[in-house]
Amino acid sequence: MEANLLDKMLADYQDRKTAVTIVLQNRARVSGTIRSFDSYVIILENSRSEIVYRHAVSSVSPAVSAPQRPATRPQEQPRQTAKEDKRPAARPAARPAKQKHPKPQPRPATPSAEPSLNTGMQEGLQRWLKGQKAK
């Protein structure tokens, strides 16, 4: 087991001046060549230079592989959409009840402020309530 594989890979990319794509945890992508790095940040050089914090990094790949990534997506898509389809189905059902309020909001106002579990639980609860009402 390599003690610090990422350092090794980064040094490798840096030496070869490979263009890399770094995917961040928020799904943002930054690309460029690696100018330097230490144990906390990576300095990327593209049109300008950017500092990327390593604690925010999700994955690092050579930029050539970036266009190929969507090719792997379709496989995940059907499964994902199947799951996500349920949510919109649950929401319209929950909406009519909320329309009594003056301002019907298209979405819960603070989806990102809440941990995802909470929204999951809310949805589950709403679905359950709906099921109860149906009975």
Add this chain to the structure above:
Amino acid sequence: MEAVKHVIEPQYLAQALAQGVTVRIGQMNKTEHEGIIREIGRYEINVEEQGGTVTILKQDISYIHSPRTLIQAAPPMEQDTAANPEHSASMRPNVQQEFLDKAIRERHVLTLFLLTGQRVKTVIENYDNFTLLTREGEQQHLYYKHGVSTINR
């Protein structure tokens, strides 16, 4: 802190590496990678996809799915549970360990709620400090605890 008897995660990854299995890696941001593990680091792994090698940080991995069994089931830890009362008398009970040990022994079907919002109904086969090993027929899945929010009976 009592040492956990098996280290599952390194063993799982090493087997995947040795057998050249194509694994599916789900990340915290719901993207997935499918490829062959090429190198294993302490905090990251290199995966070969069609496009090239991707370095994926373990901190951002939610699960790893393998199409075949990588780790044979460990024998039930009878002697461990027998030894437990003495331990718990001397130190604070390890609630998580007790819960998981019981679930494994009695083959409970558990529901894992992941931070990504997915829920997974599954049977836990083994665990270590950082991961849970589950089985789906022939397939064996590794869930990182840092990607799990709750576990329900």
